Amino acid sequence: GIDCGADSRMCCRKEFFVDFKEIGWEDWIIQPEGYHMNYCAGLCPLHMAGIPGLAASFHTAVLNLIKANNADAAVDSCCVPTQRRPLSLLYYDRDSNIVKTDIPDMIVDACGCT
């Protein structure tokens, strides 16, 4: 799965919800009620490098074998977002105008190893 469990160590997605009411932002943000500020965390051992989330293809597997056998040649690999989507907001600006906008790439849907 791509979501981190209690004791996940490998690269996965950690869920974190920011409730706008809890942080006192409900007076100026009309919709939505909060922000899914998920983030990526976990280890990316070399043989996992380059696996985009769950989409490990045959090509990726072969590539990883080559890397794992040439471990000294490979560089570090990091756990990063591989799928993201916009955060749609409806809010009051400083002049009480009502603004709707989609902020791109704000919500992480999947993580993977670089």
Next chain:
Amino acid sequence: APKGVWCPACGLATLAPTVQRDVLIALAKQSILSKLHLPDKPNVTQPTSRRALLTALRRLRVQRTDTAAPPGIPRDGGVLHPGVGVQEYEILSFAESGSFTSRGVRLHFRFTRELAESTEILQATLYLFWVAHGTRTRPVTVRLLQSDPTGLNVTVASETQLEVPRAGWATLDVGQAVQSLFGRGSQRLTVELEVAEDWGAPLLVGHSDSHWPFVAARARDRTPHRVQRR
């Protein structure tokens, strides 16, 4: 990360859960405010009435379905909208009631400096609701006034004669006026409506707040250069 080398993502894991939560919430606030070009959380002094908001959103939907292009054709007739991937905004600015006279009314629409400085206006339409006065159409003069940043020198940006047929909503394109407003560093658009003779309030303004005049605008983040694709 190798021993002794600080890994940015690992920093979180070493924090106590409560501290970790505070760090993440602070990051979320900073990220949202910076993406909205807001220096801080806005202090909303007079939120729009729910009725006016619902009426305006309903009006916009009717307007969109009336003017919607057939599926598959971009709104501007074939040119791929270069705004793909650029953040866009839809803004509803409700009139601050200005001065009333028996022959007309002045309405003020205010836009924030952040929006004026960081976006370009793609479209702006003024929506006015007229009260019925008999069956004849009536000429109404609509002047768009612009004041300089000090708010003192007021100039007429454009003047239009509208024939108001009957009660109901009427629209006027104010995109050019709002764009040049932003270009001059001002943020306030004043609309002056004048009727030929004593009409009483030509607008349903103040009688019922659900038909409050508003400007609906579409804006897009300014980008350093733009590639047009055909």
